[in-house]
Amino acid sequence: MSTLLLGRKDVADLLDMGEVMWVVEQAFRDYAAGCAQMPAKVYIRVPKGDFRAMPAAVPHAVGVKWVNVHLSNHERGLPSIMGVLILSDPDTAYPLAIMDATEITAYRTAATSANASRYLARRESRTLGLIGAGRQAYMHLQSHALVFPLERVRVYDVQPQAAEAFVRYFPQFCVKASSAEEAAMSDIVCTLTPATAPVVKSAWVRPGTHIDAVGADAPGKQELDPALLCSARVVVDDVTQACHAGEINVPLRQGLFQKEQIWATLGEIIAGTKPGRRGDQEITVFDSTGLAIEDVATAWMIYQRARERGGCQSMDMV
C-alpha cells in the first residue's frame, strides 16, 4: 500500500465541475441524513492572514484540509487561498493520499453555490451578477453556466483591472459593471469579496433575486446589508459555522439578525425535508462558509480517479 502524492496539476486534471457538483450535492444529503461528520473549523490568525483546519468524515473516507486566506499574497504572485488535504482510510487510518487542495477549494465552493442556486433561484434565471472578480468569480461563472442558460453576466470589482481581465477572459456575454449596484441587478448574484462591511444594499436587490453570499467565511467578514438578510429566506451551509463565521456572523453579534431567522440548511433543502423558494417574488440568500465535507467528498472522488488513471507519484508510510 502506498500514499498517492497529487500536486496542483494532477488534481486540476482530475477535476470536472459537473462531477464536483454531483459529489458535493451528495455530501450535503449525507450530512443532513447524519451519515457524515464534521467538527467545527479551527482558525489560527497570523499577522498577514489566517489558517483553518477542516476535518470531516464522509462515507468511505476521512480527511482534513489545511487552508489559508492571505489577501496580500497576490502582490507576491501567489493565490490568496492555498490548501493541502490528507485523505485517510477510515478502517485502517492509512493515509491514502496527500493532495493539493487549492483547486479543490476553488471547485467545491463554486459547485456548492451552483447547487444552492439550482435549488433556490428562479428556474428562468438568465442573468448573473458577480461582485469580486478574483478566483471564485471564474469558478462561479463556470459552475452556473452548467445549470442556467446565461444570457448576460455583470462583473464588478473594486479593482477595475480585475473586472476587465475577467471580461477579456469570457468575452461572449460578460460585461464590466460600473458599480456593485449594477451587478446586483441580476437574477442570481454571487458576492465573492473579502469585505468586512456590506457591499450590497437591500434597496438595490430586486424581488425574486437569489444571492450566493460566499466571501464571508471568517468572523468579522460581511458582504450584505443586514436589512437584506431580514427580508430574505436565508439558507446556510451549516448553522454553527454560519453563526460563527458566515454572512450572518456580524449581524448576529450586532443584534440585527436572529439565529431563529435561518430558514434551513442547504442539506435540508436538497434532502427535501424543508421547502426552498416560495414564489417568484421572494429573495433567497445562501450563506456559504465552506464545509469540510465538500472537500473530503471531492478528495475521495479525485483519489478514485487517480487510482483508475495510474501513473501518479506515491510514497510508503509503513
Ligand SMILES: NC(=O)c1ccc[n+]([C@@H]2O[C@H](COP(=O)([O-])OP(=O)(O)OC[C@H]3O[C@@H](n4cnc5c(N)ncnc54)[C@H](O)[C@@H]3O)[C@@H](O)[C@H]2O)c1
Ligand atoms: N465560502 C467558501 O466556501 C469560500 C471558499 C473560498 C473563498 N471564500 C472567500 O471568498 C472570497 C473570494 O475568494 P477568491 O479566492 O476569489 O479571492 P481573490 O483574492 O482571488 O479575489 C477577491 C476579489 O475581490 C475584490 N474585492 C475586494 N473587496 C471588494 C469590494 N468591496 N467590492 C468588490 N470587489 C472587491 C478584490 O479586488 C479581488 O479581485 C474571500 O473572502 C474568500 O475568503 C469563501
